[in-house]
Amino acid sequence: TEKWVYMVTAQTPTNIAVIKYWGKRDEVRILPVNDSISVTLDPDHLCTVTTVSVSPSFDRDRMWLNGKEISLSGSRYQTCLREIRSRGGDVEDKEKGIKIEKKNWEKLNLHIASHNNFPTAAGLASSAAGFACLVFSLAKLMNVDEDSSQLSAIARQGSGSACRSLFGGFVKWTMGSKDDGSDSVAVQLADEKYWDDLVIIIAVVSSREKETSSTSGMRETVETSLLLQHRAKEIVPKRIVQMEEAIKNRDFASFTRLSCTDSNQFHAVCLDTSPPIFYMNDTSHRIISLVEKWNRSEGTPQVAYTFDAGPNAVLIARNRKVAVQLLQGLLYYFPPKSDTDMKSYVVGDNSILK
Ligand code: PMV
Numbered sequence: 001t002e003k004w005v006y007m008v009t010a011q012t013p014t015n016i017a018v019i020k021y022w023g024k025r026d027e028v029r030i031l032p033v034n035d036s037i038s039v040t041l042d043p044d045h046l047c048t049v050t051t052v053s054v055s056p057s058f059d060r061d062r063m064w065l066n067g068k069e070i071s072l073s074g075s076r077y078q079t080c081l082r083e084i085r086s087r088g089g090d091v092e093d094k095e096k097g098i099k100i101e102k103k104n105w106e107k108l109n110l111h112i113a114s115h116n117n118f119p120t121a122a123g124l125a126s127s128a129a130g131f132a133c134l135v136f137s138l139a140k141l142m143n144v145d146e147d148s149s150q151l152s153a154i155a156r157q158g159s160g161s162a163c164r165s166l167f168g169g170f171v172k173w174t175m176g177s178k179d180d181g182s183d184s185v186a187v188q189l190a191d192e193k194y195w196d197d198l199v200i201i202i203a204v205v206s207s208r209e210k211e212t213s214s215t216s217g218m219r220e221t222v223e224t225s226l227l228l229q230h231r232a233k234e235i236v237p238k239r240i241v242q243m244e245e246a247i248k249n250r251d252f253a254s255f256t257r258l259s260c261t262d263s264n265q266f267h268a269v270c271l272d273t274s275p276p277i278f279y280m281n282d283t284s285h286r287i288i289s290l291v292e293k294w295n296r297s298e299g300t301p302q303v304a305y306t307f308d309a310g311p312n313a314v315l316i317a318r319n320r321k322v323a324v325q326l327l328q329g330l331l332y333y334f335p336p337k338s339d340t341d342m343k344s345y346v347v348g349d350n351s352i353l354k
Pocket of ligand 1: 016017019020021022036127128159160161162214215308309
């Protein structure tokens with residue numbers, strides 16, 4: 001058999017929604033009940049690094065996540081692999097003497113190694129970075145000729161929020177109206193340089209894996225919450241327009257009001273689910289109170305907060321100066337419990353501040 005291995009490595013940051021996606025209208029294709037808007041983090045911090053390789057000597061597709069082999073048999077992985085393979089092009093690497101014809105992508109097996117540099121499944125959108133990176137690296141490996149929005153529709157079928165990590169900066173995932181999902185794609189609203197005064201701080205309140213996965217949580221919410229219906233139909237469409245406007249104008253006051261109220265409504269919708277879902281804890285609530293009090297005392301908002309499907313706080317400071325004050329405040333109100341270094345700093349129960 002031939003001995004060559006051809007590989008590609010990519011790095012993809014995670015994204016944090018400021019107008020949340022919660023609820024699917026189609027669980028198989030992963031089509032949401034509303035649009036969402038997110039900000040993609042710096043590539044160096046919370047990210048996934050994935051190496052994909054192909055070789056005639058591989059006898060089946062295999063994947064390792066953080067060094068441990070995981071199964072690729074789930075339908076989400078299978079969909080992403082199938083969709084990318086069917087779009088593969090010819091590849092030629094003259095230096096290495098490798099030539100792969102596009103018809104062979106269906107036959108050749110892959111090895112995939114992926115690492116998250118942050119806790120997996122702790123409500124820090126690890127699946128967002130993970131599936132975005134998987135789809136992007138495979139598309140590069142197989143020389144797929146599609147733009148980022150087209151790739152986002154594939155990543156979406158791995159994990160909804162993943163479609164937004166194909167772009168940097170501010171990104172909108174439009175829910176689309178077609179049944180096949182072809183118009184449920186991510187688009188960039190503003191690139192990463194557009195509003196670079198903002199500083200994002202993630203207070204890791206707990207790095208434990210969440211108890212309710214977003215998939216089962218969303219299903220229960222869609223089935224039982226009347227508040228979600230109202231949110232998806234009446235509230236989010238207006239908020240999306242306002243948030244786009246706030247980003248366009250770099251209007252931090254509106255940005256903060258919209259982010260905070262949308263995060264709170266997402267958690268209210270979780271509480272309105274039967275049985276109720278609790279993602280935030282006492283430390284999360286204390287952080288919210290602190291930020292709310294600070295913003296009010298300053299007269300104009302300094303920090304926005306948002307919480308995903310977990311207790312960890314994502315805090316967005318209006319500039320570096322405010323970010324330093326915010327860190328000082330967090331250190332004061334959540335003093336370290338042990339001598340861990342300042343990079344992984346304890347703020348509450350089992351908590352680090354990054
Ligand atoms: O893509 P999922 O299934 O991990 O869902 C993510 C849902 C939230 O993170 C809570 C909100 C969002 O828009 O990212």
